[in-house]
Amino acid sequence: MTLAHPGERPTPLRIRHVQAIPLNVNVNLQAGGVTKPTSLSCVIVRIDTEDGLTGCGFTAITEEEVVAAAINEIAQPALIGQSAFDTEKLWDRLYWLLTPRGQSGYGSHAIAAVDVALWDLKAQALGLPLHKLLGGARDQVPVYATFGFGFLDDEQLAAAAAEWVERGFTRLKMTVGNHALQRRDEPRPLSAVIREDERRVRAVRDRIGNSAQLCIDANCSLDPYHARVLAERLSDCDLAFFEEPMTQNDARALADLRRRAPMPIAAGQNEGLASRFAEFFANGSLDIAQPNVVITGGYTQCLRIAGMAQAWNVSIANGGAWPFHNMSLHAGLAHGGFVEYHSVAVKVCEPLFRNLPTPERGWLTLPDAPGLGLDPDWDAIADLAKRPLSRGTGKA
Ligand SMILES: [Mg+2]
DSSP: OOOOOTTSOOOTTBEEEEEEEEEEEEEEEEETTEEEEEEEEEEEEEEEETTSOEEEEEEESSOHHHHHHIIIIIIHHHHTTSBTTOHHHHHHHHHHHHSTTSOOTHHHHHHHHHHHHHHHHHHHHHTOBHHHHTTOOOSEEEEEEEEEOTTSOHHHHHHHHHHHHHTTOOEEEEEOSTTTTTTTTTTOOHHHHHHHHHHHHHHHHHHHTTSSEEEEEOTTOBOHHHHHHHHHHTTTSOEEEEESOBGGGOHHHHHHHHHHOSSOEEEOTTOOSHHHHHHHHHHTOOSEEOOOTTTTTHHHHHHHHHHHHHHTTOEEOOOSSOHHHHHHHHHHSTTOOOEEEEHHHHHHHTTTBSOOOOOBTTEEEOOOSSBTOOOBOHHHHHHHHTSOOOOOOSOO
8 A cells, every 4th residue: 555645644445557458259159059159349447456456347238449448548547546445436537537418328338347347446455245345135146048149040049048948047038129220221121020029039938838937128129119019919928028129218218118018118238327217217117227337337326226216116137248247236235136147248258257156046146255256367368358468567
């Protein structure tokens, strides 16, 4: 710890080094009897303190090079010399630097990645697993498995669902919509996309029967009309929720869909600021709010959103993947909900972290180690980055 001048308080957890590392991780997904190569990008943030601790932050589902540049070139100078304990102060500082007029997008991803590293450091310094620091509501969280991707055909999809049920999972999620609005000029009418969705959902439901809950996620790819038609056509499929049904996460149109749809409506994983959730709650848009700690401004902002959700009597759950970061939030809070065991995201994390818990019978047990407890493999991360990783040995 740095010595303070006489009369000056020492700065605990003084930050001396910040580095964001953009990665694009290739994985082979085995599902439904086939192996599919795919990839996901992410950003790892390393923050070292003068106390000798290292925090590891993370964000994903974004442009990794842009977010890493925002952290390395804009956030980093504002963090050096500050205390990692001061998460409110630093979150506010980064907000005014990166999203000062309520913009979201890349800036919110950058704030999230830094904030995750700061909470990792705080919990390590206190010798506590992060979920204990956040409130310690439980040591295990229920998970659902995201198995159903657009690159699987009907038979592969149904077989993949059956495999997860055999592994003891009783909650499953599959995608619908399949880039419908983005690809409408191919031409590929939305009416054809949702007919295909109906067929695929029924193929899965027919295969697994009532052995598992089934959820669908349109990734904001439909317009409000086709989201409503799809919800109505699937009314007999006993769906546990319909996630991000429409483009723009439109608060009023979501509220309208929620009044008509036979299944609960979920959204929020892609939102950068808590004010968007305030809009959802005030409009009655959601049954389930899904702030994601690696996207929605880290633990600092997700705690605010979770508090709002509880006051509005809205459930929270993890959407947008990254279970090993979101599990601490949902274990920490009494209001916590399901965590998304997203099969591709889990594969991406496997080479990056050494201490990933494996779900048993649909439950993840939180690590006992202080901080996030994930034990990042910095050598493997440097190899994947194909660039030298500075260890922060120099003084800032
Ligand atoms: Mg989603």
